Amino acid sequence: MIKLWNIIQKNFQLLVRSRISALIVVLGPLFIILLVGIAFNTSNLFDIGIGAYSPSYSGLSDGILDDLSKESFSVVKMDSEDTCIGSVRSGENHVCLVFPADLKEGSEDTEIKFYVDKSRLNLAWIIIDSLSAEVSDRSTKLSEQLTQVLIDSVTMIEAKVADRSTFDESGVSIDLVKSKVEAAIAIMDGFNLSSSNGSLVEDLRTKIDDLEDDKNISLSGLDSIANQIELVLDDYEKRLSEMVLSKVDVKEQLDSVIGETNTQKTKLDALRGIFDEIEGEISSIEIKEAGVISQPITTSVQPVTTEKTYLSYMFPTLLVLVIMFVGILLSTTVVIREKTSRAFFRNFMAPVSKFIYVLGGFLTNLCIILVQLAIIFLVTALFFKDEILSGLGGVVVGLLIVVSVFVLLGMFLGYVFKSEETSIIGAVSVACILMFFSNTIIPVESMPSYLASIAMYNPYLIAGNLIKKLFLFNASLSSVTAEIYVLLSFAAAFVILIWGVISTKDFSYMLKKRKKK
Amino acid sequence: MIESDNWNIKRWAMSAIINLHKVSKAFGNNLILRNVNLSIPEGKIFGIMGGNGSGKTTLLRLLVGYYKPNSGSVLYKGQDIRGIMPMVRKTFGFAAQESSFYPELTINENMKYFGRLYGLSDKLIGENMKQILRFVSLDHVRNRLSENLSTGMMRRLDIACSLIHNPDVLILDEPTEDLDPLLRKEMLDLLLRIKAQGKTIILTSHLLSEVESVCDRIALLHEKDIIAEGDAYELKKRYCENEEIALRLRSGDYVNFLKLFGKQGVSIRGNKVVIETCDANDTLHHLLHYVERTGDDIISISASMPPLENVFEKIMKKRKND
Numbered sequence: 001m002i003k004l005w006n007i008i009q010k011n012f013q014l015l016v017r018s019r020i021s022a023l024i025v026v027l028g029p030l031f032i033i034l035l036v037g038i039a040f041n042t043s044n045l046f047d048i049g050i051g052a053y054s055p056s057y058s059g060l061s062d063g064i065l066d067d068l069s070k071e072s073f074s075v076v077k078m079d080s081e082d083t084c085i086g087s088v089r090s091g092e093n094h095v096c097l098v099f100p101a102d103l104k105e106g107s108e109d110t111e112i113k114f115y116v117d118k119s120r121l122n123l124a125w126i127i128i129d130s131l132s133a134e135v136s137d138r139s140t141k142l143s144e145q146l147t148q149v150l151i152d153s154v155t156m157i158e159a160k161v162a163d164r165s166t167f168d169e170s171g172v173s174i175d176l177v178k179s180k181v182e183a184a185i186a187i188m189d190g191f192n193l194s195s196s197n198g199s200l201v202e203d204l205r206t207k208i209d210d211l212e213d214d215k216n217i218s219l220s221g222l223d224s225i226a227n228q229i230e231l232v233l234d235d236y237e238k239r240l241s242e243m244v245l246s247k248v249d250v251k252e253q254l255d256s257v258i259g260e261t262n263t264q265k266t267k268l269d270a271l272r273g274i275f276d277e278i279e280g281e282i283s284s285i286e287i288k289e290a291g292v293i294s295q296p297i298t299t300s301v302q303p304v305t306t307e308k309t310y311l312s313y314m315f316p317t318l319l320v321l322v323i324m325f326v327g328i329l330l331s332t333t334v335v336i337r338e339k340t341s342r343a344f345f346r347n348f349m350a351p352v353s354k355f356i357y358v359l360g361g362f363l364t365n366l367c368i369i370l371v372q373l374a375i376i377f378l379v380t381a382l383f384f385k386d387e388i389l390s391g392l393g394g395v396v397v398g399l400l401i402v403v404s405v406f407v408l409l410g411m412f413l414g415y416v417f418k419s420e421e422t423s424i425i426g427a428v429s430v431a432c433i434l435m436f437f438s439n440t441i442i443p444v445e446s447m448p449s450y451l452a453s454i455a456m457y458n459p460y461l462i463a464g465n466l467i468k469k470l471f472l473f474n475a476s477l478s479s480v481t482a483e484i485y486v487l488l489s490f491a492a493a494f495v496i497l498i499w500g501v502i503s504t505k506d507f508s509y510m511l512k513k514r515k516k517k
Numbered sequence: 518m519i520e521s522d523n524w525n526i527k528r529w530a531m532s533a534i535i536n537l538h539k540v541s542k543a544f545g546n547n548l549i550l551r552n553v554n555l556s557i558p559e560g561k562i563f564g565i566m567g568g569n570g571s572g573k574t575t576l577l578r579l580l581v582g583y584y585k586p587n588s589g590s591v592l593y594k595g596q597d598i599r600g601i602m603p604m605v606r607k608t609f610g611f612a613a614q615e616s617s618f619y620p621e622l623t624i625n626e627n628m629k630y631f632g633r634l635y636g637l638s639d640k641l642i643g644e645n646m647k648q649i650l651r652f653v654s655l656d657h658v659r660n661r662l663s664e665n666l667s668t669g670m671m672r673r674l675d676i677a678c679s680l681i682h683n684p685d686v687l688i689l690d691e692p693t694e695d696l697d698p699l700l701r702k703e704m705l706d707l708l709l710r711i712k713a714q715g716k717t718i719i720l721t722s723h724l725l726s727e728v729e730s731v732c733d734r735i736a737l738l739h740e741k742d743i744i745a746e747g748d749a750y751e752l753k754k755r756y757c758e759n760e761e762i763a764l765r766l767r768s769g770d771y772v773n774f775l776k777l778f779g780k781q782g783v784s785i786r787g788n789k790v791v792i793e794t795c796d797a798n799d800t801l802h803h804l805l806h807y808v809e810r811t812g813d814d815i816i817s818i819s820a821s822m823p824p825l826e827n828v829f830e831k832i833m834k835k836r837k838n839d
Contacts, residue, residue, distance in 0.1 A: 002633060002636075003633060003634060003636070006630060006633040006634065007634075010619070010622070010626075010630050013621070013622060013626065014619060014621050014622070017621035017622070017662075018621060341619065342615060342616055342617050342618060342619070342620065343617055343618050343619050343627075344617075345583075345611070345613050345617050346611070346613075346617040346618065346631060346678060346679075347634070348583065349581060349583075349606055349609065349610075349611045350606060350631065350634035350635055351603050351606040351607050351634070351635060351636065352634050
């Protein structure tokens with residue numbers, strides 16, 4: 001244990017004494033993280049140049065370009081389609097948008113063409129995605145506007161149809177008329193002039209006759225009155241007779257009105273039924289929002305985590321990338337420097353097991369990278385404290401495993417290669433291969449199936465997935481056991497390989513090489 | 518002569534701490550050592566001499582178990598060293614041809630680091646370090662970074678690192694290589710001081726004359742084989758019957774000596790004439806008489822055994838003729 005501590009202490013002393021190495025080893029990754037952090041700590045696209053051309057700009061095409069300008073895109077109108085496409089080829093613009101002439105909703109040609117330099121693969125897809133989203137938004141807005149007009153009309157009709165007070169009032173009026181007519185008929189039916197009134201007139205006549213018999217009254221006068229009354233009564237009687245005759249006519253007419261009124265009422269009832277049916281149909285339309293009608297099925301990309309910046313999404317990948325490169329390169333360098341060190345032979349001569357030297361080197365590298373990670377985490381905590389603290393325990397365990405795997409890989413390379421130069425080239429090559437056969441450049445799924453099936457066992461890919469799950473999704477360690485077991489298997493394999501190399505390889509060439517120097 | 522060699526080997530093997538028995542080593546098809554027999558006595562300085570590429574370093578690495586011999590065995594106190602490597606590592610100290618320490622660490626830090634590797638306590642390391650650094654005259658620069666030391670200091674630090682665990686056997690590969698004459702002398706003095714502490718020292722060199730002065734026993738390695746072994750006097754007696762008379766005259770004119778003694782056996786080395794002779798007394802008498810006749814003045818005159826280089830040359834010639 002003392003010997004192990006002695007070796008680790010010596011390694012750190014050597015690192016500290018070589019200040020440039022110390023700066024590169026310790027501060028290099030931090031500097032990379034800082035730069036990347038500054039570069040990607042945003043969710044926007046900046047300074048993306050868009051060339052635009054249309055034979056004839058319309059309000060709609062100008063509107064789309066205005067929207068793009070507001071989204072931090074740099075929009076430049078070009079003179080011709082060829083110039084526009086050429087500007088993409090020359091790198092002046094990142095994308096060229098070609099609008100049809102007089103673009104407006106409902107016109108025959110509404111296709112907007114995108115010309116993108118796909119050789120800049122990632123950027124191309126980001127731009128296409130971003131512009132498509134912008135144009136799609138605009139298109140959706142237009143569609144919503146048009147649908148809204150239709151919806152408004154239907155809604156108004158629905159309101160009008162729903163408003164049937166006129167019908168009701170008409171119905172009431174007709175019923176009133178009908179009742180009044182019926183009442184009139186009833187009154188007219190009540191007139192019974194032929195029997196009761198006739199006896200009255202007869203009584204009046206009788207009384208008048210009695211008066212005529214009374215001698216105290218001037219007979220002439222009375223006679224005159226009686227005559228007049230008689231005349232009146234005669235006239236009245238005559239009129240009543242006419243009335244009776246008219247009554248029959250009126251009754252016939254009123255019966256006709258009642259019949260007609262009943263017919264109209266029946267028709268109105270039928271019409272009410274139709275309106276009820278229309279109202280029922282319109283009411284049965286449950287969706288009355290233009291946005292929903294214009295896009296009955298909408299898609300939206302929802303993050304599986306809370307909305308974050310590019311940096312937070314990239315952080316796990318970036319972290320594993322830095323661990324991989326630093327782990328491999330640092331370990332390779334430390335091993336090869338020890339092998340080519342002047343003290344190599346004296347170390348060999350000391351009564352210390354090779355295992356202690358390997359373990360000492362491993363722990364030194366592990367400590368250095370863990371210190372770097374601690375600093376990175378401290379700095380990163382300033383930006384997203386909650387994300388880091390929430391699953392820190394699992395992330396630390398995951399990182400320990402990941403760092404161990406890449407440190408052991410680097411040490412293996414260090415023991416395999418003979419010179420510092422070849423070992424560095426070998427380490428960089430291996431790191432690049434691991435990076436290329438992962439999702440960092442292009443998705444593994446887009447590779448040929450046989451390569452993809454191999455790449456699925458890429459320790460860098462697995463490590464990236466592990467840290468992503470632990471960091472972004474706060475996954476528990478029990479849910480990532482598959483990744484952990486695979487990585488531990490890699491670590492075990494590297495340990496066996498290292499042991500195989502140092503047990504079988506004759507390192508005496510290191511001494512010969514140094515002598516030549 | 519072969520019988521005599523075998524007798525010598527047997528004699529030395531009796532008191533030897535390390536024995537090589539018919540050791541051969543090859544790297545691929547390149548044979549470096551062939552059936553090497555060697556016995557290294559305890560408490561002495563044993564020099565392995567040979568030209569560049571003669572296999573000296575390979576032989577040393579076989580001694581410490583760094584290489585495994587293709588055939589034969591290397592024994593330490595009668596046991597095959599491959600089977601007792603932990604003990605060998607604790608008992609042997611090794612200073613390679615090139616300094617073997619961390620240039621980025623100070624002298625103190627290097628010594629502490631290697632001391633701890635040998636499982637010594639910090640207290641013991643402190644005591645040893647103090648003593649050793651004073652011994653190798655580095656105590657005044659103990660906190661200096663090793664990369665800032667002079668070549669001589671680096672070589673001494675290397676030896677100091679090799680001594681930190683107080684080894685019984687110290688192996689030095691070309692300890693005087695790249696050192697100026699003054700530093701070489703310092704180094705040789707240091708070796709004698711270390712030997713005085715009862716340690717066995719095995720060293721290699723191609724500078725025969727210098728090492729001759731400190732080695733108790735010498736093995737000459739040439740083209741994969743040990744071609745001769747013994748102490749310097751033995752070797753000279755065995756391979757060179759003549760003695761050398763070196764004469765320096767005031768006039769510096771040695772032309773007549775060539776006429777007088779013939780070109781055979783007379784050579785001019787610097788400002789001296791050296792005459793090889795099988796009868797030193799008679800030749801000396803002739804010389805003095807001749808100088809007296811010419812009236813020249815003698816600045817210096819000496820009679821001695823020939824240097825090891827001559828022994829080496831003789832052996833080479835003999836092997837060619839055989």
